[in-house]
Amino acid sequence: MTDAPTPAAPRPEARAPRGFADRRGTDLVAQRRIVARVSEVYERWGFEPLETGAFEYADALGKFLPDADRPNEGVFALQDDDDQWMALRYDLTAPLARFAAEQWETLPKPFRRYAFGPVWRNEKPGPGRFREFWQCDADTVGSDRPEADAEIIAMACAGLKAAGLEDGQAVVRVSNRKLFDGLFDAGGVTDPVQRLTALRAVDKFDRLGWEGVSALLGEGRLDESGDYTKGARLPASVASTIQAFLACAGDPTLTRAQTLGAVAATGGLGEAGEAALAELSGIDTALTSMGVAQDQVRFDPTIVRGLEYYTGAVFEAELLLDTTDDKGRPVRFGSIGGGGRYDDLVARFTGQSVPATGFSFGVSRLASALRAAGRTDAARRGPVVVIVFSQDDMAHYLDAVAELRNAGIAAELYLGRAGMKAQMKYADRRNAPAAVMLGGDEIAAGQVTIKDLDAGRILAAGVADNEAWKAARPGQSTVARTDLVRTIRTIIDEPSINTSSHG
Incomplete structure (x- = not known):
């Protein structure tokens, strides 16, 4: 009797993990071209390049991811041989804060740097949303002037143009986190979880409208799939004030100054809210001096940004082009970049407040959006x-x-x-x-x-x-x-x- 042949090992299925895209040829060139063009804008505006490693210690990254309730949720982490937890960076800002704290004594102040590279987020992928994607950031660390925010915003507009978008094809929307801080303080809302739940509700205004946001500010909302989201349970007076100043968010006829006036007229914004209006007014004055048009940058109180580390002005670049998927169906890309002021991030390491502000292009997302809009360059010529x-x-x-x-x-x-x-x-x-x-x-x-x-x-x-x-x-x-x-x-x-x- 002969021995039975050893069964062959099963062959692995050739497949890429969800949210990790293979890119070649034209797509890869388009992404690299965006990085090169935006980086050139950053350098022209006086920002120096900086490169940090892909991994950071988990405690250095902090608990800042959108919708993350645990420090290690939403990231790809592993334990080093000395039992310390490391995680792939989820953005380029947290590594900058660590670097600035580590090198602060030797850096020119304010410190102006730009960076580009891949980042990783362990979250559900979707159209134009990947688990690995490229960002291209510019930040000013060490200036609390509203002009620093305005410069970052104006530079974002220049970067969008350099990346291939024409006038009217994108808009940068700007607000200030202190608007809601003041509103919550004046309304007696002190629970951090309640505040965060309310901010997440406001962030969905463009998708759900006031009816959906109102439910999320109250007891909660049952969506079309049958999933129930617990609400913030805000006092009716606070929810009413939010409704009043969200009402001016969608009026494109208002100038930036008129939008601020409409928000101020709602009242009930508290001391922090009044400070936010003053900061936004300073940003508007600087933007106007730099020749940034009203339709390029708008003030919009619905912009709150998902990351928890923002402390003041926040900005979000929105694509206005019509886009379709591979089957020709309309698809909305929405945000293609964003940023804001994060005055407490460096202080996590030093204990001393260091003001900072910055903007990040979602390079992979922008490249996908341009392709979905049929706005790719001529096909790459081969050899x-x-x-x-x-x-x-x-x-x-x-x-x-x-x-x-x-x-x-x-x-x-x-x-x-x-x-x-x-x-x-x-x-x-x-x-x-x-x-x-x-x-x-x-x-x-x-x-x-x-x-x-x-x-x-x-x-x-x-x-x-x-x-x-x-x-x-x-x-x-x-x-x-x-x-x-x-x-x-x-x-x-x-x-x-x-x-x-x-x-």
Whole structure:
């Protein structure tokens, strides 16, 4: 009797974890381009780059995640070999606070830094919402002036424009957490949990309207799925005041100053609320001096931001473009960035109050939103592809591809084992502008044949049907080998080309 064969180990299923996206080609280039363009704005405004590690000690990150009731909820954490808990950073601000506290004596004050990189949140993924995503932040640590907030807001507007959004396609909405602090103080609402529940309710105003928010400010709300959310149980007078100043939030005809006047007229905002109005007024004056239009930045008391560390002004960038999913159905992206003032974050480490303010672009979210709005750049052009005919002529192919690269032209040598037809299809799928062919006849004659793939795509799309254009832009030509770089550069630099992705 022979032994039975050992059963093969089950094969793993090739799948990416939910909320962790693979990106390639055009999508990855779009994300990198946003980072580069926004970073250039930050540097032009006088912010220096800073890079911190992916992991922070869990106690350094603190308990600040939206809707998190435990310090380690919402993050990816592990225990180090010295039994200390570390967690992947959930944003770039908490690491900045740790760095500033650690290096405060040696830093220029105020300290102005920008940073970009991936962050991780262990929460339910959804459209445009990932568990791993990129942010690009700028912060000023050490200034309590309203002009510091205004500068961050104005810079956010400049960053949105640099990222590819035109006038009217986004708006930055601004409020101040102290509005609600004063309102709660005046109304006798002292329970921190009750306050936070109320703020979370107000944050849903754009989605639920006053009826839904009113229920959440009261006993609670039963949603369409049958889930019940416990309410804040605010006094009726406090809820009434909230209703009064939320009423001015959706009026686009009001200027920033008029919105402040409408909020002030509701009364019952307490001392902290009055201080908030004064700070917002200072921000408005500075924004106006910097030429920031009323439709670029609006004051909106519904903006409260989810993170608990905000102490004053808060801002949120909202996408106004129409967006659709892969099936053409409308989808709302809403916020594509935000920030605010967090004067107590550094003090967690030092015990001394250090004012700070900043803004964060959700790079991955913005890239997804632009794609959903059909606002992607022209497809990424691939490299020139040098076709392989014979192993015996490999030296000629390698020489050609090296010459192109040395001239600053992206090029690759086909290194598969397929025939001519498959190689041309490969070049097309790579979105190559041209294919270079060095057959035996061309090599013997000191020539090279170049197929203009861009021209072929344009003709196939019916973009160029002018006979003179066709005659001036032949799809294939044979030139002297010494004219390789010049001919390829003519194809690449042709201004009329707007290629599209194939394959």
